[in-house]
Amino acid sequence: MKRVASAAILAAVLSAPAWAQAVQPIRIGLIFPLTGGSSDMGNSARVGAEVAVREINEVGGYLGRPLELVIRDDKADPDTGLQLAQELVLKEKVTATFGFCNTGVAMKALDVFQANKAILMVTCATGTGITAKHPPADSYIFRTSARDQIQTQFLVDEIVRRGLTRVALLVDTSGYGDAGLKDLEAALGRANLKPHAVARFKVGVKTLDEEMKQLKASGADALIGWTVGPEEGVISASRVNAGWKVPQFGPWGLSHASAFATSGGKVDGAAMVQTVLPNPFLERNSSFLRGYAKISKEAPVGSMMSAAQTYDAIHLLLRAMFDSKGDLGSAALKKALENPSGPYRGVVTVYDRPFSPADHDAISANMLWLGTWRNNERAYYYKDDERKASIIRRKEKATQTAAR
Structure with a gap:
């Protein structure tokens, strides 16, 4: 009886339509x-x-x-x-x-x-x-x-809007840093600016105190740090340690939890590029x-x-x-x-x-927000942006001029 039952089950499975057999993920x-x-x-x-x-x-x-x-x-x-x-x-x-x-x-x-x-x-x-x-x-x-091309332009546009002209760049030596430096220089060039000072460093550094002292001494009035999360935190901590109160800007890596943790919260108030923020x-x-x-x-x-x-x-x-x-x-x-x-x-x-x-x-560029760290969480840098966030920013056509 068991053999008959088993044969009947097997026959039913083999004759079942494809959708009734095992579904392939x-x-x-x-x-x-x-x-x-x-x-x-x-x-x-x-x-x-x-x-x-x-x-x-x-x-x-x-x-x-x-x-x-x-x-x-x-x-x-x-x-x-x-x-x-x-x-x-x-x-x-x-x-x-x-x-x-x-x-x-x-x-x-x-x-x-x-x-x-x-x-x-x-x-x-x-x-x-x-x-x-x-x-x-x-x-x-x-x-x-x-892409970094629009992130760098977004940051430079913000810097120009604030009337800042002496921009220091602190950039890691990775492939990401090399490409980002080129995009930063191009964006500054479109604003008729040149980097006021440039310092490079290897990913994995634990302090940038000496580099920060040199950049502070250059007389720069703004700082862009271009690297990944942990090193963005190192930049923030070293800037505070140097007592340098110029505004700090960075790409999306500045918003990573590792940046916050590595800096011990000293990323607070820094400005960063974002596509989305908690809301x-x-x-x-x-x-x-x-x-x-x-x-x-x-x-x-x-x-x-x-x-x-x-x-x-x-x-x-x-x-x-x-x-x-x-x-x-x-x-x-x-x-x-x-x-x-x-x-x-x-x-x-x-x-x-x-x-x-x-x-x-x-x-596209018009979809970006300027974010910051505030009260241990990511937030809109400008309160007005937070109020406008319900107005969806849709992608612009490639032929249109990107606007903030």
């Missing part, structure tokens, strides 16, 4: 620095992805197929990032990959995705060259973070942070921008999957990402048409 790759000095970015991005996947799977996934994350730790190391990119694309054969918080790691891995025509969504790294290396019309590389009066913003808190209890969040930009990117891919009408090949997904059927109301913004065949950067 849609595998999505993640490559982020989950350990080391950039881990606040990487782990926040990972949690952001997990929040999105949980939400999607709770309502049935993609046509009944759940999304499954295949997570890898690049340790902020370019060689490791390259190896993991090859693993996810060639061995794991994921549908798409989300990743990279460090520009140097991303740049070394890009060609793996491009050569194999595999979708890569860069959700943290900001180096201008990431989306410039390959022409968008042919590229499989997309990005939901703000309890914005429903999508507060809902996302509640979802984040169910997975991670860290306070403050390691990097809200990393988390939100990754969360939004997962949802943008899901919409592209529906727009591609069941074809999950990279060519179909690329076309769908470039030609969305409708807007997506995300955490960072409402994405009307984040990508096109001519532009693979979802963030």
Whole structure:
């Protein structure tokens, strides 16, 4: 009787329609620095992805197929990032990959995705060259973070608005720092300014007191520190130690929890570029942070921008999957990402048409906010911006002049 029953069950399973048999998940790759000095970015991005996947799977996934994350730790190391990119694309054969918080790691891995025509969504790294290396019309590389070209211009515009003219630059010697210095010099040049003083340092330093004394002695009236989270904290601490009260500016790395922790809170009042800030009066913003808190209890969040930009990117891919009408090949997904059927109301913004065949950067200059640290949390630098935050800043066309 047992053999008859077993045979009957087997026959029923084999004759069942495809949808009734085991459902194959849609595998999505993640490559982020989950350990080391950039881990606040990487782990926040990972949690952001997990929040999105949980939400999607709770309502049935993609046509009944759940999304499954295949997570890898690049340790902020370019060689490791390259190896993991090859693993996810060639061995794991994921549908798409989300990743990279460090520009140097991303740049070394890009060609793996491009050569194999595999979708890569860069959700943290900001180096201008990431989306410039390959022409968008042919590229499989997309990005939901703000490229350094617009971050540097945003900071210089703010400095000029304040009437400051003697700008000191304190920049690390990484690939990120090298590229950022070029963008800073170009942005200053467009304002008919030159760096008043420049100092360089290696990532991993514990103090910049001597460099800060030299920059203070130069007579500069503003400071831009260009580096990643922990070293941004070192810059802030050294500026305070030197008793130098000029305004400090920095890219999004200044907003990382590691910057706050390393500085012992001395980042307070520094100005930083942001695409999103905590805002309890914005429903999508507060809902996302509640979802984040169910997975991670860290306070403050390691990097809200990393988390939100990754969360939004997962949802943008899901919409592209529906727009591609069941074809999950990279060519179909690329076309769908470039030609969305409708807007997506995300955490960072409402994405009307984040990508096109001519532009693979979802963030334009008008979407940036000036943020700061206030009362141990990220906040809008200007109270007026906080009041205006409910007015969604949508992406401008590439031909339009970016405005704050």
